[in-house]
Amino acid sequence: MATTITKTETLVGKRIRRREDPRLITGTATYVDDIKLPGMHHACIVRSPHAAAWIKGIDLSQLKDMPGVVAVFTGADTKDVGPVPCGASLPGLRVPHHRILATDRVYYVGHAVAVVVATDRYIARDAADKIEVDYDPLPAVADPEKALEPDAPAVHPEWPDNIAFNYHQEGGDVNKAFEEAEVVLKQRITSQRLIPTPMETRGVVADWKPGDKSLTIYSSTQIPHLLRTLVAGMLGLPEHKTRVITPEVGGGFGCKLNVYAEEALMGFVAMKIGKPVKWIESRRENCLTTIHGRGHVDYFEIAAKRDGTILGMKLKLIQDLGAYHQLLTPAIPTLSVLMMPGLYRFRNVVADIVGVFTNCVPTDAYRGAGRPEATHGIERMVDLLAAELRMDPAEIRLKNFIQPEEFPFATATGLIYDSGQYDLPLKKALDIAGYARLREEQAAARKQGRLVGIGIATYGEICAFGPSPATPAGGWESATVKIDPDGRVTVMTGASPHGQGEETTFAQIAADELGIDIDDVVVVHGDTAVVQYGIGTFGSRGTAVGGPALYYALQQLKAKIKRFGSMLLDSSDVTYGAGRCVCAKTGKSVSLAQIAAASYRAMKLPENTEPGMQATYFWEPPNFTFPFGAHLVVTEVDRETGAIEVQRYVAVDDCGKIINPLLVDGQVHGGVAQGLGQALFEQAVYDETGQLLSGELTDYAVPKASMMPWIESHHTETPSPVNPLGVKGVGEAGTIGCSPAVVNSVVDALSPLGVRHLDMPLTPEKIWKIVNA
Amino acid sequence: MKRQITVTLNGQPRTDEVEPRLLLIHYLREVAGLTGPHIGCETSICGACTVELDGKAVKSCALFAVQADGRSVLTIEGLASDGTLHPVQEAFWNEHGLQCGYCTPGMIMAAKQLLERNPAPTDQEIRHGIEGNLCRCTGYQHIVNAVRAASATMR
Numbered sequence: 001m002a003t004t005i006t007k008t009e010t011l012v013g014k015r016i017r018r019r020e021d022p023r024l025i026t027g028t029a030t031y032v033d034d035i036k037l038p039g040m041h042h043a044c045i046v047r048s049p050h051a052a053a054w055i056k057g058i059d060l061s062q063l064k065d066m067p068g069v070v071a072v073f074t075g076a077d078t079k080d081v082g083p084v085p086c087g088a089s090l091p092g093l094r095v096p097h098h099r100i101l102a103t104d105r106v107y108y109v110g111h112a113v114a115v116v117v118a119t120d121r122y123i124a125r126d127a128a129d130k131i132e133v134d135y136d137p138l139p140a141v142a143d144p145e146k147a148l149e150p151d152a153p154a155v156h157p158e159w160p161d162n163i164a165f166n167y168h169q170e171g172g173d174v175n176k177a178f179e180e181a182e183v184v185l186k187q188r189i190t191s192q193r194l195i196p197t198p199m200e201t202r203g204v205v206a207d208w209k210p211g212d213k214s215l216t217i218y219s220s221t222q223i224p225h226l227l228r229t230l231v232a233g234m235l236g237l238p239e240h241k242t243r244v245i246t247p248e249v250g251g252g253f254g255c256k257l258n259v260y261a262e263e264a265l266m267g268f269v270a271m272k273i274g275k276p277v278k279w280i281e282s283r284r285e286n287c288l289t290t291i292h293g294r295g296h297v298d299y300f301e302i303a304a305k306r307d308g309t310i311l312g313m314k315l316k317l318i319q320d321l322g323a324y325h326q327l328l329t330p331a332i333p334t335l336s337v338l339m340m341p342g343l344y345r346f347r348n349v350v351a352d353i354v355g356v357f358t359n360c361v362p363t364d365a366y367r368g369a370g371r372p373e374a375t376h377g378i379e380r381m382v383d384l385l386a387a388e389l390r391m392d393p394a395e396i397r398l399k400n401f402i403q404p405e406e407f408p409f410a411t412a413t414g415l416i417y418d419s420g421q422y423d424l425p426l427k428k429a430l431d432i433a434g435y436a437r438l439r440e441e442q443a444a445a446r447k448q449g450r451l452v453g454i455g456i457a458t459y460g461e462i463c464a465f466g467p468s469p470a471t472p473a474g475g476w477e478s479a480t481v482k483i484d485p486d487g488r489v490t491v492m493t494g495a496s497p498h499g500q501g502e503e504t505t506f507a508q509i510a511a512d513e514l515g516i517d518i519d520d521v522v523v524v525h526g527d528t529a530v531v532q533y534g535i536g537t538f539g540s541r542g543t544a545v546g547g548p549a550l551y552y553a554l555q556q557l558k559a560k561i562k563r564f565g566s567m568l569l570d571s572s573d574v575t576y577g578a579g580r581c582v583c584a585k586t587g588k589s590v591s592l593a594q595i596a597a598a599s600y601r602a603m604k605l606p607e608n609t610e611p612g613m614q615a616t617y618f619w620e621p622p623n624f625t626f627p628f629g630a631h632l633v634v635t636e637v638d639r640e641t642g643a644i645e646v647q648r649y650v651a652v653d654d655c656g657k658i659i660n661p662l663l664v665d666g667q668v669h670g671g672v673a674q675g676l677g678q679a680l681f682e683q684a685v686y687d688e689t690g691q692l693l694s695g696e697l698t699d700y701a702v703p704k705a706s707m708m709p710w711i712e713s714h715h716t717e718t719p720s721p722v723n724p725l726g727v728k729g730v731g732e733a734g735t736i737g738c739s740p741a742v743v744n745s746v747v748d749a750l751s752p753l754g755v756r757h758l759d760m761p762l763t764p765e766k767i768w769k770i771v772n773a
Numbered sequence: 774m775k776r777q778i779t780v781t782l783n784g785q786p787r788t789d790e791v792e793p794r795l796l797l798i799h800y801l802r803e804v805a806g807l808t809g810p811h812i813g814c815e816t817s818i819c820g821a822c823t824v825e826l827d828g829k830a831v832k833s834c835a836l837f838a839v840q841a842d843g844r845s846v847l848t849i850e851g852l853a854s855d856g857t858l859h860p861v862q863e864a865f866w867n868e869h870g871l872q873c874g875y876c877t878p879g880m881i882m883a884a885k886q887l888l889e890r891n892p893a894p895t896d897q898e899i900r901h902g903i904e905g906n907l908c909r910c911t912g913y914q915h916i917v918n919a920v921r922a923a924s925a926t927m928r
Contacts, residue, residue, distance in 0.1 A: 001867050001868050001922065002866075002867050002868070017867055017869065018866070018869065020874070021865070021866045021871065022866070023874075024871055024874030024877050025849075025862040025865050025871065025874075025877055026809070026849065026850065026852075026853055026858070026862065027807070027808070027809020027810070027848065027849030028850070031811070033808075034802075034808035036803075121799070122794070122795075197909055198873070198909055199811075199813045199819060199821055199873065199875040199876045199907060199908065199909050199910075200811070200873070201813075248873075248874065248875075249873060250811070250874070251872075251909050252873075280812075282815060283814040283815055283816065284815075498873060499873030499874070499910055500872070501872070662869045663869065665915070666869050666872055669912030669914045669915065670872060670909070670910045671912075672912055673912035673913070674909075696818075697813075697814045697816060697819055697907070698816050698818055702907050702909065703912075704900075704904045704907065705900040705901075705904055705908075705913040706897075706901050708900070708912055708913050710896075711912065
């Protein structure tokens with residue numbers, strides 16, 4: 001629970017309850033669907049029921065006399081808008097032209113074909129049902145491996161092989177490593193498609209002001225500024241006449257790190273009808289048309305010596321891209337490749353990615369974005385190796401970890417790991433779990449015929465995206481700090497938090513640096529007309545890149561505060577602390593409010609100093625950060641039902657310096673829930689014709705409270721040298737550590753039955769069939 | 774054909790003309806302007822729309838507004854009284870029982886109902902009691918802590 005803070009304490013490192021919560025727990029926060037503008041209309045989108053089809057005609061005649069129907073637009077009307085942008089570039093990448101409404105052909109179930117606008121949400125929905133689209137269905141392919149077969153239907157007729165790109169990366173001498181190996185193991189490992197499922201679906205309100213020729217878009221997004229830049233481009237508007245407001249966002253997890261057709265489409269509609277228009281995605285639309293995550297088929301090979309020393313690794317990665325590239329679609333599997341060495345010392349790696357088009361909704365960033373897939377594969381391979389060599393899974397990891405004195409460590413994939421003590425979280429997890437005793441209990445349980453497993457996964461992450469040259473759109477972050485004449489402080493962050501709690505953690509940082517009460521700080525974000533340009537919140541970067549930007553803005557302002565303090569106290573020897581400038585000689589002091597007031601009144605100014613009390617800093621990180629950790633999971637399989645009970649879940653995560661342990665635990669719990677969802681329950685299921693069978697929450701198994709174990713969350717704190725706060729990021733840690741730990745545990749439980757590997761999700765049906773085979 | 778309904782909303786009676794097909798959640802949000810309850814799934818799985826109807830927690834996306842005629846509805850907006858948070862609200866705040874906040878109004882209403890039925894639930898009973906409400910952010914652990922803490926305060 002939260003701790004109570006006295007006014008003299010520093011705040012960083014404390015369990016402070018969140019400052020954003022009062023509006024959220026009273027139902028007074030404003031999400032997109034809560035916005036009501038005068039004259040606002042409602043849009044409903046007609047979507048393809050076919051995964052592939054020609055559009056032979058669209059009959060709008062039944063709309064003619066429908067009261068309340070204001071307008072309807074089809075692909076013929078919007079073909080000059082767009083295209084939906086792909087921000088990732090890879091050599092030879094094939095980029096299909098992604099229109100905001102389909103024109104002559106649809107490429108996946110849910111593909112938008114028309115939009116109807118009405119005075120009321122219900123009328124818009126009725127009207128959508130009256131639009132008759134004449135389709136000529138075509139063969140479709142939904143499985144990425146089948147899409148690579150020679151006679152597979154072509155998703156895009158211009159590229160019959162369905163290959164969007166091939167990508168090769170290698171480091172060290174892999175052939176030599178595999179020649180010298182005493183053990184080589186191969187395994188096909190899948191990371192199934194997942195539906196990110198934020199509790200708030202997407203939604204857009206667009207408001208065109210004809211007098212100003214300006215457009216305001218309210219969108220549930222993680223990237224308001226990038227969205228503004230890209231949507232303005234799609235609509236042919238100047239950026240300074242385009243404003244994006246991100247109200248409260250009901251969860252993102254990467255799926256709102258994107259620019260979607262509907263964001264431009266609502267802008268287009270608002271401009272056409274001259275009225276504000278709202279579109280709120282239904283849950284079914286969300287499952288069908290918001291990006292999915294993962295979608296890997298990975299062929300791993302590992303080379304090692306018989307003493308357990310890992311020599312190298314090979315990977316052939318088949319990435320299911322879906323029918324189009326969304327913002328970062330093709331870039332996501334390249335992160336998997338970067339992450340391939342994990343926490344281990346081996347420097348021989350080769351990876352080949354095949355990006356494959358399928359008649360499915362695009363995949364893109366979902367919590368972890370490429371790194372959970374890689375970690376899952378690596379950690380499964382290490383466990384397979386341990387089993388082959390009859391080594392303990394903890395011992396084999398400890399043997400191969402990069403050692404603390406080896407940092408900064410250059411990996412075979414071109415990264416420089418910042419800092420780490422990789423054995424610490426693992427040893428701590430083993431200690432907390434009572435590993436030796438657990439193994440004894442497991443042996444005893446096995447004698448009784450019970451299926452008990454102990455699984456370990458250690459992970460590293462690439463976080464704090466990132467140095468700008470390594471990112472598609474700039475990897476810096478910005479902060480403005482302004483102190484008003486009464487001494488109260490406003491922080492404006494370019495990161496656009498949506499549940500992470502930066503209104504609290506950034507206020508902690510600012511209050512500590514300025515020595516003031518946290519109640520005297522507010523944190524503002526998510527409005528491009530108010531906040532300086534920023535990048536956004538994703539890739540565990542909010543605190544790790546946005547935090548340092550704030551820190552440096554505060555340092556600039558503190559220097560200015562001291563210049564004013566020095567002038568007001570008529571002394572060159574002043575210090576600033578606890579909200580006051582103090583003259584060392586006389587002991588006289590002035591408060592921050594007095595200094596701020598003097599800076600605006602400007603009767604007198606320090607030399608070479610402007611009036612006012614405001615600073616903006618754009619911070620370019622010199623490197624990524626690399627959080628790490630160890631998760632240990634005890635499971636028991638029920639022979640009768642195939643159900644898996646998670647009996648212990650120990651997570652030890654090192655995210656560098658911790659600003660607010662309460663919030664860090666929250667991030668770990670939520671991350672683990674999404675990792676556990678992948679390991680045990682969740683799967684986006686397309687049938688062979690490209691129909692999504694898991695298209696509602698009735699069919700897509702998001703974990704419920706009763707399905708989650710108690711998580712024993714612990715930490716080690718290894719500061720990052722990359723930034724002055726020593727922070728590394730924690731948003732994705734739980735997800736990355738979880739799925740391999742759980743699957744390793746269940747494989748261990750079933751190992752007496754000869755099981756070596758299981759692909760996710762480990763549903764009771766799948767497990768029951770194995771146990772009762 | 775519209776129908777007239779009278780609903781006591783957070784203690785205040787009001788009368789409106791509504792279409793028979795209007796869902797209770799849309800009535801609350803769009804007619805009465807109470808946007809605290811949210812829409813998450815439209816299939817009564819997620820519970821973001823949970824409100825109390827005559828003292829019982831219901832999913833307002835699975836009821837018509839006309840079914841609330843002559844009855845009383847309590848939403849998250851009606852929970853705090855005279856600026857004092859309900860103990861369940863206070864506990865969600867103290868225990869960090871929310872992140873994005875979207876499921877929170879429904880989750881709090883479900884938790885309140887659970888504690889009224891069972892003032893001292895075990896952790897397992899709490900998890901079972903809020904099973905009809907999905908949260909994608911917290912992994913539920915801090916929510917369980919919050920409900921346990923609220924139970925202690927309310928007893």
